[in-house]
Amino acid sequence: MSPAQLPSRGDYFKQWRGGGKVCAVFPAQYPKELLWAHGVLPMEVWDPPLAPARAQGHLQPYICSVVRQGLELLLAGGMDEVGAILFPHTCDSLQNLASLVADYLEPPAPSLFFYNPKAPFAAAAKGFYVSQLQALEEDLTLIFGPAPEGAMEQALEWSRRLSELYAQAYARRAAGELGVGAEEFYRLLRAGEYLHPRDYIPLLEAWLNEAPAQGGPKGQGIIISGVLPSPPDLMETLDGLDFRVVHDDLISMSRRLLYPPPGQGDPLEALAESFLAMPPCSTRGSSLSERLEWLKGLAQSGGAQGVVFSVVKFCEPELFDLPELRRGLKEAGLPSLVLEVDVNQEVGGQAATRLEAFGEMLS
Amino acid sequence: MSLSAKARMQFMKDLGFPAMLSLAKATKGKRKPRKANPDFGPPLRCATRLKEIMTRHYYLSRFAPGARPVAWVTSGAPVELLRAFDFYTIYPENHGALCGAQKMGPELCAAAEDEGYSPDLCSYARVDLGHFFSGKTPAGKLPKPDILFCSNNICQTVVYWYKVLAHRLGIPLLMFDTPFNYGEITEANIAYMKDQILEMIPVLEKASGKAFDMERFLRLAELSKSASQLWGQCLETMQARPAPMTIFDAFVHLAPVVSLRGLPVARNYYEILLAELTDRVERGIGAITNEKKRLMWDNIAVWYKVRDFSELFAARGMNFVAATYTNAWAETIQHLDMSHPWESLAKTYSLVILNNNLEHRLGLMEKMVREYAVDGLVVHSARSCKPYSLGQYDLKRLLSQRLGIPAVVIEADITDYRFFSEEQALTRLEAFFESLEAA
Numbered sequence: 001m002s003p004a005q006l007p008s009r010g011d012y013f014k015q016w017r018g019g020g021k022v023c024a025v026f027p028a029q030y031p032k033e034l035l036w037a038h039g040v041l042p043m044e045v046w047d048p049p050l051a052p053a054r055a056q057g058h059l060q061p062y063i064c065s066v067v068r069q070g071l072e073l074l075l076a077g078g079m080d081e082v083g084a085i086l087f088p089h090t091c092d093s094l095q096n097l098a099s100l101v102a103d104y105l106e107p108p109a110p111s112l113f114f115y116n117p118k119a120p121f122a123a124a125a126k127g128f129y130v131s132q133l134q135a136l137e138e139d140l141t142l143i144f145g146p147a148p149e150g151a152m153e154q155a156l157e158w159s160r161r162l163s164e165l166y167a168q169a170y171a172r173r174a175a176g177e178l179g180v181g182a183e184e185f186y187r188l189l190r191a192g193e194y195l196h197p198r199d200y201i202p203l204l205e206a207w208l209n210e211a212p213a214q215g216g217p218k219g220q221g222i223i224i225s226g227v228l229p230s231p232p233d234l235m236e237t238l239d240g241l242d243f244r245v246v247h248d249d250l251i252s253m254s255r256r257l258l259y260p261p262p263g264q265g266d267p268l269e270a271l272a273e274s275f276l277a278m279p280p281c282s283t284r285g286s287s288l289s290e291r292l293e294w295l296k297g298l299a300q301s302g303g304a305q306g307v308v309f310s311v312v313k314f315c316e317p318e319l320f321d322l323p324e325l326r327r328g329l330k331e332a333g334l335p336s337l338v339l340e341v342d343v344n345q346e347v348g349g350q351a352a353t354r355l356e357a358f359g360e361m362l363s
Numbered sequence: 364m365s366l367s368a369k370a371r372m373q374f375m376k377d378l379g380f381p382a383m384l385s386l387a388k389a390t391k392g393k394r395k396p397r398k399a400n401p402d403f404g405p406p407l408r409c410a411t412r413l414k415e416i417m418t419r420h421y422y423l424s425r426f427a428p429g430a431r432p433v434a435w436v437t438s439g440a441p442v443e444l445l446r447a448f449d450f451y452t453i454y455p456e457n458h459g460a461l462c463g464a465q466k467m468g469p470e471l472c473a474a475a476e477d478e479g480y481s482p483d484l485c486s487y488a489r490v491d492l493g494h495f496f497s498g499k500t501p502a503g504k505l506p507k508p509d510i511l512f513c514s515n516n517i518c519q520t521v522v523y524w525y526k527v528l529a530h531r532l533g534i535p536l537l538m539f540d541t542p543f544n545y546g547e548i549t550e551a552n553i554a555y556m557k558d559q560i561l562e563m564i565p566v567l568e569k570a571s572g573k574a575f576d577m578e579r580f581l582r583l584a585e586l587s588k589s590a591s592q593l594w595g596q597c598l599e600t601m602q603a604r605p606a607p608m609t610i611f612d613a614f615v616h617l618a619p620v621v622s623l624r625g626l627p628v629a630r631n632y633y634e635i636l637l638a639e640l641t642d643r644v645e646r647g648i649g650a651i652t653n654e655k656k657r658l659m660w661d662n663i664a665v666w667y668k669v670r671d672f673s674e675l676f677a678a679r680g681m682n683f684v685a686a687t688y689t690n691a692w693a694e695t696i697q698h699l700d701m702s703h704p705w706e707s708l709a710k711t712y713s714l715v716i717l718n719n720n721l722e723h724r725l726g727l728m729e730k731m732v733r734e735y736a737v738d739g740l741v742v743h744s745a746r747s748c749k750p751y752s753l754g755q756y757d758l759k760r761l762l763s764q765r766l767g768i769p770a771v772v773i774e775a776d777i778t779d780y781r782f783f784s785e786e787q788a789l790t791r792l793e794a795f796f797e798s799l800e801a802a
């Protein structure tokens with residue numbers, strides 16, 4: 001199994017649409033298991049490669065490119081054939097985008113909302129999360145019909161298996177036993193943003209079985225932190241400069257993928273427990289000390305020498321945490337570099353030069 | 364809490380501050396009064412009292428540490444809870460507005476930027492962090508907090524900002540998580556908020572060293588409610604033609620309901636302000652001398668331009684008579700019901716404008732346009748404030764279409780004037796004035 005064999009988002013969507021139901025999902029955290037249980041394919045919308053045009057009329061220039069690109073996709077007709085659009089509560093901008101779309105932009109499909117409680121989680125957060133799951137479950141039933149018997153159990157099984165596979169991929173990479181570069185690693189893992197687990201699990205298993213243990217980049221070990229592994233040329237640049245990405249702390253990746261597998265027992269309770277025990281994240285309001293300890297732990301486990309923060313311009317949750325994280329990392333002997341990126345723009349030569357200098361500094 | 368600190372604070376309250384005030388009055392008496400602008404009616408007499416109240420609040424705050432537990436609080440947090448434990452409260456957003464009005468925004472923002480904070484972040488936060496790093500403030504000195512109290516009913520930004528403070532100061536952060544109302548408020552949301560409030564009580568007992576007293580809480584909540592209601596009535600006087608104050612006055616007279624809600628001083632202040640405004644309405648005294656057009660403002664003030672804007676509009680006979688911003692501290696208070704204090708407190712704080720969907724905001728704006736007989740809308744697109752600003756382009760378009768009133772968007776910031784292009788704003792406003800005059 002090689003990344004080249006992965007179906008593209010567009011092809012997969014077309015093929016799925018034949019007999020299936022699709023829900024477009026905005027960032028970041030949502031209970032995908034509920035959608036699977038209803039036979040719905042979540043199509044995550046992070047960084048569609050479109051030239052910004054129509055979205056400009058609705059958004060000020062100081063709104064981030066993730067929101068802008070997501071809206072652009074919707075306005076360009078990219079969600080015309082989905083059955084619903086889900087907006088998890090992630091930040092102020094996505095919150096208002098949800099309202100803007102639902103209230104004024106006549107979306108092609110009904111809007112669904114999901115409020116993720118914010119840390120420090122009160123004792124009441126678990127019960128509240130369960131109530132959110134129930135509300136979403138009702139909405140999904142109304143739109144897509146009820147989940148067939150046993151479908152929720154099957155969805156949780158997929159979720160547990162994926163949790164294992166993700167953990168395995170990250171652990172092997174951190175231990176230097178996965179001989180692939182960042183571009184390949186993230187291409188494979190990002191396929192989970194649009195492939196159904198029935199198709200994705202075997203692909204991921206095959207990839208993990210076939211991926212070489214050696215042969216990846218050999219240079220300085222780094223962690224990348226930020227929102228998502230985008231723009232794609234950033235990963236290519238890191239590989240080109242021979243950086244060993246030993247771990248990440250990205251909202252779209254390890255902060256969501258390294259979730260504790262939902263346990264047995266009541267499915268909704270299990271999902272709530274899994275959510276509350278996820279790795280710390282700015283968008284969930286995790287404290288800075290938690291985030292700092294987490295980052296230091298990641299660096300230690302993979303032998304990283306530095307951290308590259310790839311921050312989406314105007315992303316408040318990430319930008320606020322940045323100075324204290326950098327300060328704490330510096331005190332722990334971990335230098336860092338900040339790149340401000342737009343998901344729809346190439347990182348360019350200047351960023352490459354800065355990364356090169358950073359690599360030299362680490363050596 | 365130490366006895367000596369308490370005694371010192373009491374002394375400053377009883378003697379120190381009054382003495383300082385008399386001295387300030389004596390000096391002021393010698394200053395030449397500013398020349399009256401013929402475009403404006405007589406200034407509000409209450410302005411002097413307001414200045415005294417706010418100066419006293421900031422002045423006494425210096426003596427609070429050790430005498431009273433100190434909390435830094437976000438403007439939308441249910442402060443009534445803290446009042447029951449006798450916290451001295453500081454509102455960094457109000458302090459941000461003060462710094463903005465004193466044109467200190469860029470200097471303090473730059474101090475935060477020197478520490479790595481992006482210029483793209485909310486400038487209230489940057490001003491506050493800049494003050495934290497540099498110690499600079501027009502308020503003399505702010506007391507260090509013992510706890511931080513934050514609610515995300517106005518934005519998630521305050522959570523990120525207060526997390527930084529909690530980390531730097533090594534103090535507890537109490538967070539009141541208010542799920543965003545995408546549609547109607549739900550029972551599950553209310554139950555979640557109520558449970559959080561109940562969970563906070565033992566934490567506050569520990570932080571303050573005081574046991575919770577329900578009767579005291581209800582009394583203070585009642586005070587808070589009456590201050591907010593009186594503030595709402597003050598705003599309603601602007602329905603009169605001519606309006607007895609402008610929204611630029613209201614931006615300033617808002618300070619007690621934001622910062623001193625739940626204390627007798629705020630309620631008493633709005634009683635006298637309301638009396639003065641009612642008297643002006645009865646006597647037909649307008650805030651501006653020739654009120655030809657009545658406008659509504661959307662978003663937080665452009666603090667460094669309040670005076671310039673008020674003069675610019677008054678010179679054209681245009682008065683701002685309503686604003687979604689000033690209304691925010693009055694619009695939900697009717698939900699506060701002492702027979703169901705926790706559920707109603709949750710509702711009061713969850714239903715505020717910024718925790719509600721845009722349809723709610725549009726409905727509110729339409730209602731205000733009608734009730735205040737508004738002729739035009741000025742939308743401040745504030746790069747600091749994403750929850751207030753994202754969606755404004757469509758709100759402006761829809762409001763104009765539905766009600767047939769001219770509207771304009773000006774791109775600016777609340778305190779950081781490095782992001783304000785006067786020329787661009789004036790060009791847009793000139794076009795707006797023309798369409799308004801032609802209407």
Ligand code: SF4
Pocket residue numbers: 456485486487488517518519520521663747748749750751777
């Ligand atoms: S200005 Fe907006 S983003 Fe900043 S603290 Fe106020 S509500 Fe939050």
